[in-house]
Amino acid sequence: MTAYPIDLIRASFPALDGSRTAYLDNPAGTLVPRPVIAAVADAMATASANLGGRFAASQRADAIWRTAHDAAAEFVNAASWQEMIIGPNMTTLAFQMGRVIGRTFSPGDEIIVTRMDHEGNVSPWLAMAEAYGLVVKWLAFNTESWRIEPEDLAALLTPRTKFLALNYASNMTGSINDVAALTALAKAAGALVWIDAVQLAPHRLPDVRAIGCDFLVCSSYKFFGPHLGVLWGREELLRALPPHRVRCQSDDIPDRFCTGTPQTELLAGLTATIDYLAWAGEANGHAGTRRERMAGAYHSFDSYEAALTRRLISGLTGLPGVRLVGIANPNLFAHRVPTISFTHERVSTHRFAEALAAEDINIWSGHNYALEPARHLGLPEDEGVVRIGIAHYNSAEEIERTLTAIERLVA
Template sequence: MVFPISHIRDRFPSLSVKDGERDRIYLDNPAGTQVPSTVIDAITHYLLHNASNAGGAFATSIETDRTWRKAHEDMATFLGANSAAEIVIGQSMTSLTFHLSRSICHDFRPGDQIVITRMEHEGNVGPWLEIARDRGLEIRWVEFNRDSWQIEPEDLAASLTERTRLVALNYASNMTGSVNDVKRLTRIAQDAGALVYVDAVQLAPHHLVDVQALGCDFLACSSYKFFGPHMGIVWGKEELLTSLYPYKGRCVSDASPDRFEMGTPQYELLAGLSATVEYFAELGALCGGSGDMRAQIAHAYDAQRRYEEPITNQLIAGLQTIPGVTIYGISNPNRIAERVTTVSFRHDRHDPKAIATALAQSGIHVWHGHNYAYEPARALNLPLEEGVVRIGLSHYNTQSEVEHTLNEITKAVKIAG
């Protein structure tokens, strides 16, 4: 069936906001997506009708308890987890990773090794560098292949030793958009005796996540990257979460996930998180899917990928026609399934800030800089103070928006030149 783009755009009220007479075009999606009205309504409804702390005998507190449980249950469904006990929710992926790194590495010994790939966002680098410094651990790096733009299995295997305790793996790059074969890489790491911590922040807005199929030990994502509120989520195997040493207050339950969720949760955002998962199920039904919530979510991803991939190829092909542009990532249209919609580029005469500023003046929202893809930028020998221009499409963007953006980039380059 035809992807119902008009109906979908109507679900996102911010898409109709104008700056004067000028439409906004949101291509800043890798840093954070817009949200549907149902998510906004769920947050507002909680604040109006159920604002309370948890654990009380009165109505609003009982509803708050239900909101907390439902958010964990819904995220378990969203990620394909075995149970809600495997879902840890917090402020952000980075803050959760910093917190959990202390527990994961609690029993590591000086000289033990953590392997990190050069594709990682800083959120899956900084926490491991800090705990390695604290505990005398060794960091080993795995380069990404400059031809495939992916982590090659043989390169990961070559980095592993009998002292490797953990591997930090990037699922999809927030700079190049490349998607790694995390299932295969996980198997290689685990065969060497290592735990695997996966950053799926950039993948989750575009591809279905199935933690059981992947076989990894931990997986992190951020709901504000897939049309939800500003929250981070980490899935972990229940037997691991219950065996780790928890850094927590004395009054906190020792049950999972309570033992890793510090302080009072953001209950209104948890209500929005459930509405975000429900949005995917509703999208699946709208696109002709059937079955339970997980099946509907899977159908939504299939439908949006069929829509997003052609406009991503349109963007890449258009950029390739602009003299002086270099794209950092997979540009072969036959490999579109091996990347997400994030496309980064540089021009040989104009710095990224100048191009991004020119686009902003035309109402087109894009990012410039290293965008916390610090290691990829260093690996590619990019000027860190400049980085790249980064464009990221979503399922609510249109072919005409891509065409207009390409025209404005061409205009910006000519005017500046």
């Protein structure tokens, strides 16, 4: 096994140059490596033009657009680049597609949303239900396993179930759902399945073919890239759905769902992000195709992050008054990403965030848009949790410094 090259990895991120700041706010957005920044800058300098022109800058923009869709398809293991819709962010894409998908349903049809999801995978579907007269059913997660259990989903499915919005990994508890099993249940009942993989993508490589879902969405700024939302949809569905578009827009896919001028410079950054992940695979001793190298990178990330997670959780659970919100058993770490949340019996979550910020440690407090999980767990919405999110560029020293700061505050 190649030793994890943490110094080489950290040297790729300009934000870490000569900085003592511990960036443990990763569930809200990750740092960006040098090649991504360079690609964005180069595109702004050389391809700052609209698509479809006969001059060089426009042709460069065309090439950037297509290359980014190819890279995004490879990232999620899509069958075709035409299955990829790239927009400003995941939530905007969900609201946009809700207006489209909802038109295919009838009043009284049922949709299922979960108590585990970020609001970006709840509010768009509540709005869809209100607009088209649909019945909303709520799917809770199990507070012992911290996951959505198949039997709980099965109990909600009926012949009128048309849509399931499912969370892959929680942005509060870090728990990973068995989305393939849950998708199979919903598909057997005749429902479309939408997977929110935003929190999974920084830590595990998505594979839409293995899941069997109809849609999967993630955000590149959560996996070391620019501020974009990336949506995969099954080709036959994208061709059949009625898009909202301007009259002179192409009716081919993905064009029919891509409104307005694309963010060309950010698309260049997206491709560079995929290339960075492949490079990280090489740096960890992996070879093969770009996707195989990405898979290798994620394998190495997972092993490295698990060790940091184990140390952080063991340190937190040893402190008086701390209650962990999520899976704490190291034997079950395969069922979680390294997003660790906790509360304290007497110290405000916001006090933790303020105290750690004063020591150059970036974390979050509050519900962090995980409104339903906070309600399901009986947490005060204005308090929520203290949330620490580990990424593959964080160091053991940062974890120790964070634990020391938390222990000092608790004491």
